[in-house]
Amino acid sequence: MSDTAVSGPKAPAARNFFSVLQLDTRLLGMIGAFVVLCLVFNFVTDGRFLTPRNIFNLSIQTVSVAIMATGMVFVIVTRNIDLSVGSLLATCSAVMAMTQTSILPDMLGLGLGHPLIPWISILAGLVAGVAIGAFNGWLIGYQGIPAFIVTLGGLLVWRYVAWYLTNGQTIGPLDQVFQIFGGTNGTLGVTWSWILGGIAALAAAVSIFSARRRKISHEFPVKPLWAECLVALLAVVAILGFVAILNAYEIPERALQRDFRALGMEMPEGFTASYGLPVSVVVLIAVAIVMTIVARRTRLGRYIFAAGGNPDATELSGVNTRLLTVKVFAIMGALCAISAVVASARLTNHTNDIGTLDELRVIAAAVIGGTALSGGVGTIYGAILGALIMQSLQSGMAMVGVDAPLQNIVVGAVLVFAVWIDIQYRKRTGD
Known part of the structure; x- marks a missing residue:
């Protein structure tokens, strides 16, 4: 076969340029929408939106939601949903904050600034996130409780578990090395x-x-x-x-x-x-690479997308779909913990409202990025681009002077519009 071969008959060059490149049309549409959004906000802010300073801030603000959005792709691909990610982030953040400011200094005698404190606290947060995520998956996969109900309950439960862990107090300042993962401090x-x-x-x-x-x-x-x-x-x-x-x-x-x-x-x-x-952006890049490899090159990734495309056939082929659900939600929990590291490090402390409404932003990012709510379809890079679009929209509105309540109204409307676009697109393509 020739090195330059292309399948199918040759079409007119002007009409067939993008099909020759074999680029995802949804991806091109998202990139186009993102470019238009940036240009509009740059115009209405007199050129302040596309400055290096704002792009730097935009990148570190996007990281936390983008990390969780990569995990939400797997959750939605398997025809589930996770409404508890913001609250789970808060619980992991509280665990890490209390570990490094109270538990380690008081119980183990490790003084503030000890080199092991940030790493032990991150490990504690990861353990908590994986355990809670796996528990959610067990309730869904083995007990048959709908994911909507389990995670809706988790939205309330884990938000207030975080509150009780800290007695409702702001915990900080956090360890200096820990703060490196936040952005400007690292x-x-x-x-x-x-x-x-x-x-x-x-x-x-x-x-x-x-x-x-x-x-x-x-x-x-x-x-x-x-x-x-x-x-x-x-x-x-x-x-x-x-x-x-x-x-x-x-x-x-x-x-x-x-x-x-x-x-x-x-x-x-x-x-x-x-x-x-920023170090936080490097963390996001590492997460994106690992999640993409899992999705495309591993048996687990193949099982996830197969289960989302046809759960019955996947189970009949010998795949333990219940255990698969536990694994998917455990991954989601681990990513919530990593996001908690980034979010609390950026704030330099743990606050009670950390992660509030992140579930809306994370789901919106995944859906805008092309993850089908019907399951079986989604990409990691699409979810990250979706998170960037969502954060750009919020940051641009904030720079223009739009009130926070109206910002959330717009975000909610964009989510509904994105789902409608997804439905129309799949009707046209027959997916």
Whole structure:
């Protein structure tokens, strides 16, 4: 087979350009909507929306919801729903906050600033998240209680478990190392950002051409070589462009002077430094890679999508769908714990209202990203893009001066509209 072979008859070039690239039309639609949204907000805010500073803030604000949205893809793909993710995040946050400010110092004698404190507290949060998620999955899979009811109850139960764990108090400030995962308190700087960006760009290009070679070796149809090169170029430009924008956001002079004074040094004349990639964004990238590998390259991922597409046939083929449900909700719990690390570290403390309404944002992100509520269809990158669209919408409205209640009205309306679009799209495509 020729290296440039394309299946099917050749159509007119102008009409067939995107089909030759074999890009997901839903993905293109989401990217187009995101670009339009950014341009509109940039216009109404007199150019303040697309500044490096706002893009930096937007990226760290998106991370927590985006991490949970990747897990919500698996939940919805298996024809379930999880309304408790915001409350579960709050419980995990409370567990980690109490572990590092009370339990470890008081019970184990580990003083504040001990190097083990942040890691033990993160482990405690992960254990709590996985245990609660697995318990939800057990109730759904083995006891036959509908996921809507289990997680609706969990929305109330775990929110107030978090309240009782902390006696309703704000707990903080959290450990300094722990705060690195929050955003502005933890960034890679210019040099390491470029290094990581270069590695990511190279990995993206290698992945695209490796997939091409695998298809050719199995005699599957492939895109023309120019189309592969164009897609690889777009991926590299997007990655390096994002890094360049974040590297353009300079640390304020007052913050630099404070850091130099803390070191007992005088800041050199004209010295400047930039934030670079936030550590929280790096965590999101790592989660996205792992979840994508699980979805596409593992038996667990194949079982998840098979169970969502046809549960009866999957069970008849020997798959334990009840245990599969436990695993899916345990993964969701682990991701809620990771999101709790990012969210509480960004705030530098645990608060009672942390994660409030996150269930709405997470479900909306997954649905806007193309996850079908009927099950069997969804992508990790779509959910992350959906989270970015949701956060851009909220941030843009906040910059324009829209009140918070109206912001939630718009978010709810967008969720309903996204589901309607999904229904119309599947009617047209026959999915």
